[in-house]
Amino acid sequence: MKLRLCLFLAAISFALATVPAETARRPRYGGVLRVEIEAAVSSLEPTTGVKDLEVSGAKRQFDALIYRRRNSDGTFSSVAGSGLFQIAEWEPGKHVTLTANENAPGGRPFVDSIQIQMGRAARDMLLDLELGKTDLTEIPVEQARRAVDRGVRVSVSQPDELLALVFPAGRTTTEDARVREALAAAIDRASIVNFILQKNGEAAGGLLPQWSSGTAFLFSTAADVVRAKELWAQLPKSAKLVLGYDLGDPLEQSVAERIVVNAREAGISVTAQATPGAEAATAMAASGDIDARLMRFRMPSPVPRVALMNFLAALSPVTKIDASLLPDPASPQDIYDRERAIVSSYRVVPLVWLPQVYGLSARVRNWIAPGPGETWPLADVWLDGPAEAASEKEKR
Amino acid sequence: MRASCRILLSHSAIVVLLLTFRASTTLAQTSSAPSQAAQSTQAAPAVESHLPAKWNEAVFALAEKIAGAAGTSRQICMEVKNISSLDSSATSQIRLAIESELIGKGFKPATGGLRARVTLSEGNEGFVWVAEIQQGDSSRVVAVSLSRSINSDTTLHATPFLQKRTVWVQTDPFVDFLERQMTTIPVSVFTVLERDRVALYMGNTGHWGGFSAGGFISISPSSRDIRGRVTALDNKKIKMFVATTVCTNPPFLDCVASAGREWPVGDGWNSQYAPGRNYFTGLSEDSETIKGDPRPFFAVSRLEYDHGSDWIETELDGMARLYKSSPKPSGAFSGWGDDIASVKPGCGASWQVLVTGTGDWTKADFIQLYEIDNDQPRPIGQRLEFLGPILAMWSSDDKKSARVVSRNLQTGMYEASIVSVSCSD
Numbered sequence: 001m002k003l004r005l006c007l008f009l010a011a012i013s014f015a016l017a018t019v020p021a022e023t024a025r026r027p028r029y030g031g032v033l034r035v036e037i038e039a040a041v042s043s044l045e046p047t048t049g050v051k052d053l054e055v056s057g058a059k060r061q062f063d064a065l066i067y068r069r070r071n072s073d074g075t076f077s078s079v080a081g082s083g084l085f086q087i088a089e090w091e092p093g094k095h096v097t098l099t100a101n102e103n104a105p106g107g108r109p110f111v112d113s114i115q116i117q118m119g120r121a122a123r124d125m126l127l128d129l130e131l132g133k134t135d136l137t138e139i140p141v142e143q144a145r146r147a148v149d150r151g152v153r154v155s156v157s158q159p160d161e162l163l164a165l166v167f168p169a170g171r172t173t174t175e176d177a178r179v180r181e182a183l184a185a186a187i188d189r190a191s192i193v194n195f196i197l198q199k200n201g202e203a204a205g206g207l208l209p210q211w212s213s214g215t216a217f218l219f220s221t222a223a224d225v226v227r228a229k230e231l232w233a234q235l236p237k238s239a240k241l242v243l244g245y246d247l248g249d250p251l252e253q254s255v256a257e258r259i260v261v262n263a264r265e266a267g268i269s270v271t272a273q274a275t276p277g278a279e280a281a282t283a284m285a286a287s288g289d290i291d292a293r294l295m296r297f298r299m300p301s302p303v304p305r306v307a308l309m310n311f312l313a314a315l316s317p318v319t320k321i322d323a324s325l326l327p328d329p330a331s332p333q334d335i336y337d338r339e340r341a342i343v344s345s346y347r348v349v350p351l352v353w354l355p356q357v358y359g360l361s362a363r364v365r366n367w368i369a370p371g372p373g374e375t376w377p378l379a380d381v382w383l384d385g386p387a388e389a390a391s392e393k394e395k396r
Numbered sequence: 397m398r399a400s401c402r403i404l405l406s407h408s409a410i411v412v413l414l415l416t417f418r419a420s421t422t423l424a425q426t427s428s429a430p431s432q433a434a435q436s437t438q439a440a441p442a443v444e445s446h447l448p449a450k451w452n453e454a455v456f457a458l459a460e461k462i463a464g465a466a467g468t469s470r471q472i473c474m475e476v477k478n479i480s481s482l483d484s485s486a487t488s489q490i491r492l493a494i495e496s497e498l499i500g501k502g503f504k505p506a507t508g509g510l511r512a513r514v515t516l517s518e519g520n521e522g523f524v525w526v527a528e529i530q531q532g533d534s535s536r537v538v539a540v541s542l543s544r545s546i547n548s549d550t551t552l553h554a555t556p557f558l559q560k561r562t563v564w565v566q567t568d569p570f571v572d573f574l575e576r577q578m579t580t581i582p583v584s585v586f587t588v589l590e591r592d593r594v595a596l597y598m599g600n601t602g603h604w605g606g607f608s609a610g611g612f613i614s615i616s617p618s619s620r621d622i623r624g625r626v627t628a629l630d631n632k633k634i635k636m637f638v639a640t641t642v643c644t645n646p647p648f649l650d651c652v653a654s655a656g657r658e659w660p661v662g663d664g665w666n667s668q669y670a671p672g673r674n675y676f677t678g679l680s681e682d683s684e685t686i687k688g689d690p691r692p693f694f695a696v697s698r699l700e701y702d703h704g705s706d707w708i709e710t711e712l713d714g715m716a717r718l719y720k721s722s723p724k725p726s727g728a729f730s731g732w733g734d735d736i737a738s739v740k741p742g743c744g745a746s747w748q749v750l751v752t753g754t755g756d757w758t759k760a761d762f763i764q765l766y767e768i769d770n771d772q773p774r775p776i777g778q779r780l781e782f783l784g785p786i787l788a789m790w791s792s793d794d795k796k797s798a799r800v801v802s803r804n805l806q807t808g809m810y811e812a813s814i815v816s817v818s819c820s821d
Contacts, residue, residue: 025733025754025761025785026674026694027621028712107618108672148468365756380620380757 027366031383033111034134040093040119046076057298058118064375065098065114068105084109084379094118110366110382126152126359135361135383136376142251144357145198153360157369159202159209159353160299162311163255165243167292167347169320173239174291180346182231183241183292186266187259188223192352196254200357204350207311207339213304215336219343219350228266240269244290247274252294255351296354299372305330307372308338319347447493447778454542455490458525459497461538462512465529470502471509480518487516490525496781500760556741556748556817558765558780560800564588564604564812570801571624571638571788573812579631588812589624589636591615594649611649615639617672625790627660640669662791663698663738665707675712691723694734695789699747699768706768708749710734716751718771727771733761735786740795743819748776750798750815752786760805761786763815780815783807789815 039058046063049056060075067076068083080087083105085098096116100109117134125137129152139147139154147154165184167174174180189203202209205219243259245252256272263270275290297314299307305326316323321342326334342348360367363384368377447455466472476491478484494514495505503510515526529536563586564573570590577584586597586604595610615622615638624638636643637659643651657668659676667676670692678690693709706726710716716732717725733752740747751773753762762779763786784805791798797816804811 025735025752025756027756029673102617102672107620107622110620366758368758382756 027110027380027382028384029108029110029112029382031111031363031385033114033136033364033378033381033383035114035116035136035378036120036125036128036134037116037118037138038120038122038125041096042092044080044087044090044096046078053296053298061376062096062116065378085114088113104379106379109379111378114378126150129359129361132361135364136367136381137359139357139359140251141200141354141357142197142254144200147357147359153362153364155358155360155367155369156200157356158211158371159355160302160372161354161356162204162207162209162297162299163252163351163354164204164207164295164297165259165292165349165351166295166315166319167349168290168318169347171291173241176235177346178231178235179241180292180349182228182235182266183259183263183268183270184346184349185224185231186228186262186268187349187351188262189221189351190223191262192255192258196251196258197352197354200355202353204353206336206343207348207350208304208307208335209299209353212299212302212307213332213335213339215332215339218336219339223262225266228268232267240271241291242289243270243272244275244293245272246294247276249296251354252296256294294351301373302371304332304335308335312338312342315348321345321347447489451490451542452493452775452778454525454540455493455497457540458514458527458538459494459501461540462494462498462510462527462529463501463503465536465538466503466510466531469510469531470504471506472498472503472512473505473507473509474498474512474514476514476516478516480516480523482516482518482523490516493778500762500781556743556765556819557777558750558763559816559818560780561814561816562811563814565804565809567809569787569803569810570812571622572626572636572790572801573799574626574628574634576628576631576634587626587634587636589626589638591618591622591624591638594636594643594645596645611645613638613641613643613649613651615641616653619672619674621674623669623674623788625660628793637669640671661696663696663700665696665698667693667696679707679709695736697736697738697749697791699738699749701746708736708738708768710736718768727768727773729773732773733786735789737789737791737798738795739765739791739798739817741817741819748817749773750789750817752789753779755785757785757787757803758805760784761802763789763800765817 037058039052039055041055041059041062043059044062044066046067063076064070064083065085066080066083066087067078069078070076076083081101084101085104086101087096088099089095089097095118098114098116100112102108120128120137122140122143125134126139126143126147128134129137130150144154144156165187167180193199193201193203203221204216205221206213206216208216210216241263243256245256253272253274260270260272273290275293297311300310301307305328309323309326312321312323315321322338326338343350356369358367358369365382365384366377366380370376462472474495476487476494478487482490491514509531511530513528515528516523517526523542525540527538529538563575566588568590570588572589574587575584576587583598584600586599588595588597592615593610593612597604599605613636619639622639624636627635627637629635629644632646634645636645640654641651642654642658643649655668655671657666659667659669661667661676661679665679667679670677675692675694677692679696691709691711693711695710697708699706699708704721706718706720708716708718710732714730716729716736718727718729720726731754733754735752737750738747739750747768749766749768751764751766753764755761761782761784763782764779765776766773767776768774782802784803786800786802787810788801789798797814800813800815802811802813803809
């Protein structure tokens with residue numbers, strides 16, 4: 001029951017800058033929903049695997065729209081067009097047009113079709129939203145406040161993506177836990193939330209957010225520069241630490257630069273270095289001389305055990321942290337104990353929880369920001385301005 | 397003085413409401429009437445006061461101004477102070493009404509965030525409601541006013557007000573429900589009509605037993621906003637309409653697809669359900685007293701008079717239109733939701749209309765009672781607030797109440813309620 005409530009509250013968490021004119025309650029049928037995304041999906045085959053996390057996430061959204069069957073592992077299958085929408089046009093990596101399936105499970109979607117433009121830059125998507133050229137876009141969380149200030153209507157999910165500092169095992173520079181703890185203690189999470197994220201996020205102390213585990217408040221998120229200096233002073237002459245971040249991720253770059261500043265204030269020498277972004281193990285393997293790396297982890301489920309096991313499975317190969325199975329079901333105590341053990345090892349230093357931010361045109365209705373593991377609810381979205389009513393009038 | 401959250405404001409700005417009273421009567425007279433609807437233990441408590449309509453407008457206006465001053469902030473610490481001739485009961489009702497409006501706008505009480513101090517004051521020309529708003533270092537003052545005469549006018553006669561009784565709560569969505577008394581045995585049967593299933597529960601009001609009978613209903617084509625209705629054929633049988641499927645029960649659930657104009661849209665009138673959609677194709681020409689081209693609509697509300705019937709349709713363009721035995725509307729109303737139901741209470745105008753609010757499934761909702769006066773709607777009494785969208789509303793057979801299906805956004809549960817109109821003296 002609590003989980004149901006959490007899920008529901010998560011789903012309805014909205015931050016609306018400008019709200020649409022309220023003209024009706026019941027959904028209207030008709031219209032074309034225009035969507036722009038940054039990722040470029042090159043295949044709609046459900047079996048095609050994608051390594052790039054962003055493209056993989058976008059492809060999963062497409063699959064959820066066009067395939068009827070959802071497998072236990074979260075992937076989709078069956079015949080293309082058997083789901084909520086059917087493919088009308090498809091240009092790999094550029095655009096796809098989907099039309100409503102009249103026999104869709106649960107009923108025909110409210111919109112007639114969806115036009116999805118791919119490969120759009122964040123700045124262009126925001127501009128198109130302002131100019132009324134699109135109805136739904138993703139907005140990088142660090143740009144959410146700016147979008148609101150510019151009058152864009154935004155929808156914000158519950159924070160469900162962890163940005164963390166990860167120390168790979170086997171690095172001589174960071175094998176002493178005091179090195180890792182010193183750097184962790186030096187980081188000012190509040191300034192990351194307040195200045196870089198413009199308060200669109202939460203400082204993270206644990207591996208799960210408070211709304212999911214209920215125990216995140218037990219983990220401190222405060223910086224402790226004095227402690228950092230003490231620890232650093234205990235160490236023999238240390239080498240300069242290299243902090244890696246995804247070269248295609250402006251947020252990670254900003255956070256990395258902030259950490260460098262924080263570290264310097266504690267007397268710790270750190271340099272930031274851009275590295276190719278990819279899935280966790282691959283990224284770490286390709287990181288070369290990187291002593292620590294910023295990484296993002298999206299919760300696959302709101303269920304604490306599922307989310308935590310997923311994190312551990314992704315991190316264990318590079319950090320050698322304990323990824324043994326938790327009891328199923330796991331009690332809050334089980335979850336907390338495992339989290340505490342990992343956080344205390346300083347192999348993974350949680351930094352901030354990020355929400356997913358979406359920009360909406362004023363005519364989009366019934367949009368609920370999807371929670372962890374959920375897909376875009378585009379079949380339930382409808383467009384203000386009764387398109388079908390107009391056609392009904394014409395018929396008369 | 398009562399504070400919503402116990403914060404003293406040392407550096408606040410001011411919001412002011414001006415209320416001008418021409419008579420000396422106070423709100424205490426109107427507040428002496430029953431003020432709270434009966435609530436089942438399952439119902440979330442809704443704020444139900446019955447302030448005069450013009451007072452409601454002032455409350456609404458104040459809330460709008462506070463919301464406007466708040467910007468994007470939706471956390472508020474509000475306190476209300478009365479320095480006018482209003483008594484504590486009136487002050488309390490106004491405070492509740494303002495709080496209710498603000499909650500309806502998405503505000504949550506909190507000690508941080510926006511701070512608002514509302515002062516109910518009084519000037520030479522009437523009451524003055526002043527609100528002081530502080531957000532960070534910035535502060536702002538807004539005001540509204542209202543004539544005193546409104547108060548005295550509304551106390552001269554009985555005023556209808558809405559009551560809600562929640563009778564059923566469940567996790568799965570449903571489209572309609574019906575409670576009926578068995579004639580042969582002293583128990584009732586509660587019918588819950590879901591999207592693709594009907595469930596019957598035996599027992600007595602508030603003490604229903606477990607699932608006792610039912611069956612599955614196949615709908616094709618389906619709809620994501622499916623409409624359904626349960627009607628009692630007699631004391632033994634019920635007939636159910638779900639989209640284009642019609643079912644009867646008992647002795648067993650017997651369902652057939654129907655493309656005819658037999659869907660009971662209300663008050664003795666029928667229509668045809670648009671396949672795969674959420675509306676009706678129009679009242680047919682052969683229906684009694686109805687002429688002209690059929691218009692697609694979401695809901696119809698019939699107002700029967702000695703001289704014939706007027707009716708209101710909520711149509712697909714978002715407008716509600718009043719018809720008087722003619723295909724040409726006599727009036728068109730905006731700002732109404734799509735679900736309406738006519739009722740015939742024992743006070744006020746002979747016919748009144750329950751109207752849902754606007755918005756979508758992500759927002760709280762309300763029901764407002766209207767009278768139709770000179771072809772124009774006139775709101776009566778206080779809104780009845782719901783903690784989520786109203787998904788269905790149908791008039792009862794006796795026209796004293798309506799069945800309402802809603803979703804509580806705080807709990808995620810679907811609720812069945814009986815909304816009735818009562819009269820205050």
